[in-house]
Amino acid sequence: MNKKVLITILFLIGLIALTAYINRGTIKDKAVMIENAELSIKEAGNEGMKLDFTLIQLLGEETFVANLKSSGKDPVEHQYKGVPLKAILNSANVSFEEKKQVIVRSVDGYTVALTVEEVLDDDNVYIAYERNGEPLGTKEEGGSGPYQVIIRKDPFSQRWAKFVVEVELQ
Numbered sequence: 001m002n003k004k005v006l007i008t009i010l011f012l013i014g015l016i017a018l019t020a021y022i023n024r025g026t027i028k029d030k031a032v033m034i035e036n037a038e039l040s041i042k043e044a045g046n047e048g049m050k051l052d053f054t055l056i057q058l059l060g061e062e063t064f065v066a067n068l069k070s071s072g073k074d075p076v077e078h079q080y081k082g083v084p085l086k087a088i089l090n091s092a093n094v095s096f097e098e099k100k101q102v103i104v105r106s107v108d109g110y111t112v113a114l115t116v117e118e119v120l121d122d123d124n125v126y127i128a129y130e131r132n133g134e135p136l137g138t139k140e141e142g143g144s145g146p147y148q149v150i151i152r153k154d155p156f157s158q159r160w161a162k163f164v165v166e167v168e169l170q
Contacts (some may be wrong), residue, residue: 005153006139008086009129015157016157017134019104022134026160027064031059036052037052037053038051038052038128038165039051039056039088039147039149039165039166039167040052040053040165040166040167040168041088041089041092041094041167041168042120042166042167042168042169043092043094043168043169044099044168044169044170045118045168045170048092048094051088051091051092051166053129053146055085055091055145056083056088056127056129057089059077059083059091060083061081061082061083062081062082062084063079063080063081064080064082064123064126064150064152064159064167065077065078065079065080066080066150066152067155067157068157068160069155069157069158075157076107078131078132079088079127079131079132079133080126080130080131080150081128081129081130081131082126082127082128082129082130082147082150083126083127084122084123084124084125084126085119085125085126085127085129085149085161085167086108086120086125087101087119087159088097088127089102089167089169095169096116096169097121099169100115100116100170101113101114101115101116101169101170102114102115102116102118102119102167102169102170103163103167103168103170104149104161104163104164104166105130105164105166105167105168105170106129106162106163106164106165107139107159107163107164107165108139108162108163110161110162110163111161112149112158112159112160112161114151116169118151118153119136120169121153123152124151124152124153125151126147126149126150127147127148127149127150127164128147128149128150129145129147129148129152130143134146136162138141138163139162139163144162144163145162145163147163147164147165148160148161148162148163148164149161149164
């Protein structure tokens with residue numbers, strides 16, 4: 001019996017090591033994207049383009065107010081600066097035809113699925129990079145950026161995502 005447990009444990013350790021080895025390149029790529037404040041745009045699994053901070057700002061920077069609701073606490077109103085996600089996707093020349101969802105991925109693996117309708121809705125989904133006049137900061141700095149997706153019409157802020165590095169239309 002102990003032999004079977006030992007074999008199972010060794011197999012699991014080997015599987016974890018193999019997974020880490022396979023994903024090492026992806027982790028390095030995402031770290032570089034965070035460092036360079038790049039946002040990757042994909043369409044149906046195909047790499048589209050990478051946008052840097054300067055280009056994102058040029059796509060129609062807006063200042064807006066949104067309520068951040070944390071569990072067990074009252075909502076807190078913050079002023080954000082960012083760009084509507086639909087403007088970013090339009091600049092990447094992605095097609096919304098026959099697409100059903102927009103997937104937002106963060107460097108830590110957190111993923112949010114939005115409907116295309118939510119993204120196209122005016123004054124709703126933003127890629128933010130500033131809160132209350134200050135840059136969001138990176139995870140290492142205790143921040144939530146360089147980019148954070150803000151869904152203004154999400155009353156409980158449950159689908160907001162910090163540390164955003166990738167957006168994909170599916």
